[in-house]
Each structure stands twice: as structure tokens, then as C-alpha cells.
Amino acid sequence: MTELADPIVPDADSREFTVAARSQGRTILRRFLRHRPAMISTVVLILLTLFVFIYPYFWEWPFTVRDKTALSKAPSRIHPFGTDDLGKDGLGRVMRGTQRSLEIAAISAILITTIGVTLGAIAGYMRGVVDAIIMRFTDLILTLPLLVVVAVVSVGYPKAPWYIIPVILGIFGWTGLARVVRAEFLSLREKEYVEAARAVGAVDRRIIFRHILPNLAGPIIVSATLAIAGAILVETFLSFLGLGVRPPDVSLGFLIQDGLSAFKVRPWLFWFPAAAIVIVCLCVNFIGDGLRDAFDPKQNRIKA
């Protein structure tokens, strides 16, 4: 991969024949914009996020309020997503649940990326003993099944606020990214241009932040995107074991679990949050795919 460089200006003589050379960043952006599923997904995800965060202020049934005149009702004009057995509005709860799930996903993605990149970079740049220690630790965490560890840890904090979930996920979910970053660091630090930077007296910090990390933007961004989808799925798993957010708060995983338990009587309580979670994850996965294609220099594909 090459550095995100300034546009190469072709000299005047040859300009009449060349298509204007583009900068790396703009090429990536252009490739992403052309990736139709990714673009549609971006728009859908943005609209959905705006909707679930803004519309609750205008919606008359907040997720905790009970409509005692409509208990266990199928979707109708007043309650488009139906109500549960206590008369809580389905739409209000799905909006709130999506909010929570998105927040959980965002926090854990940020944590995973930060920890993964930091440890991977330290291991790859320092090498030697530090590297060995970090990598053995990574092996250790990899040996233990993530879902199981997260579940076991969550059991220990029955009264903790909701953000304990993404924190635990962040603490145990960084290993994959750290390995990738470390491998890239090991190879990039030997590259000639890094040697050159070192020769002209660049300090470690400058080399890491200016010369190596920009080259890793691709894998890091892609992995962060996919971590979002992963976190949403793990949250569903935890809710399934009864370890997710605690009532009266709700998340999508919680709503699905709730809906599944009364599936035969009130199927709408299952279908709407299920649709929401699939839409969110599908969008995120497509965006990740689009980003991967955009960052991959081999992807200047021939159109069929």
C-alpha cells in the first residue's frame, strides 16, 4: 500500500493524454461511492440512526409508558408495532432498543479499535520482549472462547449499568485486530521509506503516526466497522442468556429474547426488533465490504 499522498501533477507535456491523476484518498472515496450496496447501506443506516434518536421526542408512547387500554394488541394505527402484555408500545421500545444497541456497538468498536491498534502497534514496533509478552497474552485470550468469557464476566456484575457490556466486549475482543496491526507494523517498519525517515532523524512517535499508521487505515477502519456488527450480535447472545441490559431499559437483543418467549401469542413483538437488528447488521456488513474493496489496491476491478 502506498502512503496517502498528494495528487501527482503530470507535467504539462503529457497532460493532454492523461486522465488527471488522483490522490489515494480520493480514489478510495470514489471507489466507495461506486460500491452500490455500501452506498445504499450508508444512507439507510444514517436515516435509521437519525430516526431512532430523534423521533422518540415526537412519539407519544415512550418505551416505559403503558397503554392500559391496549394490552397485547397486534399492530394498529395507534401502535404501529403493536403492544406487549403490559401495554408498552412496540415502536417506542424498538426505537429505544435500537438506540441502546447502536450505542453498545459504537462504544465496543471504539474500545476494540483503540486497544487493538495500541497493543498491536507497540508489539510490532518495539519487538523483542514487549512483543513476546503482548503476543502470549493475545494467544491466551484467543484460547478462551469470547462468548463464554464475556458471559462469565457479565454474570459477576448483575447490577452494573448497561455500558458494562461494551466495556467487557472491548476488553476481550481486540485480539484479532492487534494481530493484524502487529504483522503490518513488523513489515512496514523495515520498509525503505521508514528507514529514510529514521535516517533524517524522525522520532519514534513521528514514524509511528506519520509514516506507518496511515498505511494501516484500511484494515483498521474495516475491522472497526465489522466490530460494530459483531458487538450487536454478541449483545443479542448476552440478552439471550439474560445477561444483557436490564429492564426497564431495553436493547434489540432484549426485545428479541422477549418476543421469542411469547412468539406464538404475540409474534409482532419478535418480528419488528428482528427486522431492525438484521437491517442494522446488514448495512454495517455491506459498508465494511465496500470499505474493504475501496482500500484494497488490487480491487481496481475490470467491469463485466
Place this chain on the structure above:
Amino acid sequence: MALLEVKNLNVRFPTEDGTVHAVRDVSFSVDHGEVLGIVGESGSGKSVTAMAVMGLLPRSTQIDGSVLYNGSELIGLSQKRQTSFRGKEIGMIFQDPMTSLNPVYSIGWQLAEAVQAHSNVNKKHALRRATELLDLVGIPQAGTRVNSYPHEFSGGMRQRVMIAMAMANNPNVLIADEPTTALDVTVQAQIMETLIEVQERTNIAIILITHALGVVAGTADRVMVMYAGAAVEIADVDDMFYRPRMPYTIGLLGAIPGSASRGHPLRQIKGTTPSLINMRPGCPFSSRCPLVIDRCRHETPKLLPVGHSNQLSACHRSSEIESLDVRAMFAPEVTA
């Protein structure tokens, strides 16, 4: 009738940025036992031309024109007819021997596969033939080496294996696509020697693609120079080196150090090759040519006979070139 005749070959690749017109109206022919050198810088369309002849381009490629082998058309053949042709009539060797052999099969297996592709012999027989082939290209202890895997061979050895594989069915034409570019200088000479030896023994016609003029000078009978997807000059090897009639060829010759340039400063061709997307009419070399006139920018020159014998040049001013010192018009190389 020539053994292999390429007429008005055009190759276009559809890409995200637009259609790349990689080979533009290229025509040439090769006779029995002849060695044709194709010279040009990377991206000039030499390899694509070869791949089009072999039918190895991706299916989405648009190929127009005609490739006649012994008078029969190769372009537009069904995939089945194409495979019965490849390897049997035309063999090919590639640039990078390190990646051109399948790492999971033994050398003998891969050679035998080539043998069995076109002749109905059993495995044992094919393996015996494989050993003979390894012997032919000068691999010592061929009998035991035939069971080795590619990773146990050096780059030069692997390229010999590639030559052996291309020769497996005694084809009439061998296309060598930059056979020495990826090798050490000493090994390069050995590989060229092997090629020449094979050529002399079998009288096979060779299309030798390279960007090294020195390689061409020593082996080729005729040379085609390509620039930006077009053939700009075709000539016998001596004419090409001593009486070039195209400014680009002259520029190329001026840029190589060696006996031909002794006593003169080395020259460089300033500028870069034009993009092959959305090319305008006009000579592709006009942006870098010291002899450029207005006509060059608007009218694409045709490849026409010049002077004596069978020399062809695509230059509006080819008739004047002999009287000018074009070489001196290129900027001298500035050395620090």
C-alpha cells in the same frame, strides 16, 4: 503464407475508469524458424498482444482483428477449440518463474500434464517424456529432479522447467514473455542460451518479448517496437539498430549504455507515456518527440514501408529522419 499472422489486432479492457485501449491496430507476422523480438516499455501492450494470440485474456476483454495460424483464424474460437490449440501449436513461457509453477504438484506431474493434454499417452510414458524434456533444457540429473517440487528449484531452474513445459508438444511457435526479466544477470544469459539452443535444435519460431534491447540484438531476426499499445516500427534487427526510422526507437537506443553509444552522451526521453484511456487521435509519441510538428498532434501516423527492404515505420517524418541527427535532439542524461 506466414506461419503466424496478426492483422489489425485491437484489445480493449473495460475498467471503472473507462475503456483501456491496450493494443491498437497491431499487425505483424512470424515465419517458420524466425525469431521476432517485440520491444517496448512496460504498459506498451507487448504482453497483452501475446496473451491475445494465446487466447489467455479475461473473457470480458474486447478483442478485434485477426490472428491467423497456418491460415486458420484463432480469434473468436470456442473455448474448447482454443484449448486444443494452446500448448500444442503455440507454447508460452512467462516473466516470473517463481510464481508460474503450481507449488503443490511435482515438476514431473506438471510436465506430464502438459504432455497428456495433447497426446493420448499413459502417465508412465508422459513422465518419461518429462525427463527427456528436462534433459533438453539442460537440467542435470533429470531422472531424479523430475520428482522435485518447484520450491526446491532456483529461479533459473524453474524458468528452464517452463521452457521444457512449453516445448512438451513440439509446438511451432514459442512465445517468451520477458523470460529473463525476473532473473539474476548471470542466469539471464544462461536462459537465453538455452532458448537459442532449443531454437536451433527444433527450428521453432520464437516471439521474444522484452524491454531489454541487448537481448533482442543477440537473438532476434526481426524486431517490432511498440509504444502506447501501437507498433511504431518493424524492421530487420540490423536495420533497427543501425538505421532506425522512428524517433521513439532512436530515443530508446540513445538511452542504453554500451558499445553502440560509446563516445556519445546518454540521452533520455523526457515525459511519460500517455494514458491508454480515451486516447485522442494523433501520434502517441507526439508529446515527447523532438521532431513533433502540428500534423503529429492531429493525425495518427500509419505503419508504412520506409527506405529499402522490409522496414516499416509509423512516423509522419520518417523520410527526413535519415538526414537529421535525431539522437542529439533528445535531452542529455543529467548525472549527479
Place this chain on the structure above:
Amino acid sequence: MFRFILRRLLVSIPLLFAASVMTFVLVTNIGTPKKIEDALAKPNPSQQQIDSLRRQFGIDKPPVERYVDWSTNFLTGDWGKNATGAEIRPLLWERAQVTIRLLIAATILSVVLGVLVGIIGAVRQYTAFDYTMTFLAFLFFSIPTAVLAGFLKEFGAIKTNPWLRHPSISGRLQIVLLIAGLVCGFLVMRNRYKFERERPLSKVLLGAAAGLGIALAAIVVFRIGWDGNVYRKRNSKNLIPTVGQTTPGFKGGFVARMQDYFWHMLLPSISLILVGFAGYSRFMRASMLDVMSSDYVRTARAKGISERRVTVRHGVRNALTPLVTIVAIDFGALLSGAIITETIYGWAGMGSFFSNALTEKDPRSLLAFVMVTAISFVGFNLLADIIYARLDPRIRLD
């Protein structure tokens, strides 16, 4: 080879030791076992009863001493008893067998499906088939197991069971089938000729006709051979069960027993297969695309062997190498990955063992579970390396 295995096993000993310590720390942190909590919640808890419970769960000593006790016992094969007083080791072994039965079926099918679809997707890149399969793979990636299970229960069992009792196809469904056949046949043949110079309309129409014919044949076969046949009479109860790995108290010969297994396995294995299929088909497609654009495939083509042979002997053979190791590693990881699936379908496998242990907050069951999965992870990783070395002559294990 032997030395390599030995060395790897020696290296994994400290790793597993560290894993056990870490798990022990995590498990110590989960709080009081549920049984003790319950006992304490009673109006007047008896100290004696609580003490005996603490002894039963092995939490009557300070942590370090507890770890030493647990690990020596664990190594000698005494894994302790769980909350209901059952021996953990035989119980876990019994559960593992159930899980492995499900995993083997699901893994084989998802690998076969994924590999086939991946190969076709790569060879026929950017065709309708490729786009459809790509979308499906992304969809299956994005569906949480719980949602998929709900979906399968609804449409795979609750909606289909009455139909299976009285199978018939409505006129509307027949029309839909016919149109689908027509469109599929058309698309298949159109994509077949996508890159050829001539795109014969006759072939495309022929494809459409063939698709229509297949759909028609299916309907005819169904009407003659299925509609109103034995199923209507014999199958009074629900054919596709949604709960359990066998019918409780089921008696019958070997064949009947296998059938019972089969129908119980249907939904949970589909659930696992779809997710596995998504991953393997994407991986195989990428791997295959990579290989098919490699230099040695170009060499193989230049030899003049048939495109089928190029695809299979050079393309697939080389693309499979990395996939095989992924499958082996996944299989080791799946022992714990099937937790939700098993729990939802009420399978008494590893998954429900874990979720029971978690609800009971039973430290020794959890430890046993994590250690077994960790050992299987290490073991299958080793296996993956050995297979890789077998498949790629460049790799030497020593």
C-alpha cells in the same frame, strides 16, 4: 512431524495453565452460586446447610488453595459435581457427544455447500448467481442466531408441519414455481454466454424452456407421487420437531432411531449450516479468485488443458488448502459456538450445559467447560497446522 507435534504440545501446556488461571479468576468473580443464594434467602438459613453447600461447590477455602485443589483434581480426572449433584466429567462427555453429532453434520454440509457456491461464484464472477449468493451470505452473517432460530421455527416447523400432514400445492404456488423456473433457466443460460462473442438467443430461450420444464416436472411428480399419498394417513403428529435431540422415550430399530435423529437435527443444523455456509462461501470465493488470477493458473491454461481441469486440479486444489485449516479451527471453536442454537432447540448438549452452569453460577462446571473448549481449540489448531503441511509441500514441520 512427531517432534513438531511434541513441541507444540509442550508449548501449549503453559498456555493452558495460564488459561486455567485466568478462567479461575473470572469464575471466582461470578458471585455466590444460585443454590447458596436461595438457601440464604430462606427465612432462617441454617449455617450447617450453607457450609455443606459451599463444600459441594468447592468454595469453602481461600482462592489459592482452591485453585491448587481444583487443578490437581482436574488433572487426575476428578472434575467434581455440579449443582444437581451429578458428576461433571461423564455428564460433559455425554453432552459433548450430542454436540459433536450436530457439529459434524452441520460442518460437512456447510463446507460442501460453501465450497461449491464459492467456486461457482468465483468462476462466474459478477453474474446473477454470484450477486444472489453474495447477498445471501451477507444476510446470514447479519442474522443473530436467536432471530434465525425464531424464523426457522415459524417457517420451518410451525407453518410447514400442518402442510406436511396434508401436503398439497395451491394453484398460486404452482404458477409461482413455473415463473421461477422460467426466470432461473433464462438467467442461467444468459450468464453462461455473457462473455462469448455470440450470444445465441436460441440457447437462452432453450434455457428458459428447460427451467420451465424442470418446474413443471417437479409439480407433476409432486402431484402424482406425493399429493394424497401415505403422508396424509401416517403422519398424525408434527413431523419436524422444534425441541430436543430425540423424542423422549423413543423406542424402535436402528433405522427408526436414525430417522428420529434426522428430523430432530433438521432445524438446528440448518441454523448452523446457514451461518457456516455464509463464511465458507465468501472465503472460498475470495481464495478461488486469488488462485484463478495467479501465474500458475495462467501457465496451466497455456498448456492447453481443459478449463474444467484448470479449475479443478489447479484452482480448487490450491484454493482449498487455506479453507481446510479454517474449517478445522472453526470446528474447535464451534464447541462453544453452538450454545445459542442448542439452547433454543432444547438440545441437551454442551450449550445447555454451559447455560445451566451459568444460571447456577456453578464454578466447577464453568471451569470444566472452558477448559474442555480451550483444549479443543488448541488441539484443532494443531490439527489445522498438520493438515496444512500435508497439503502444501512447501511447509515443513520441524
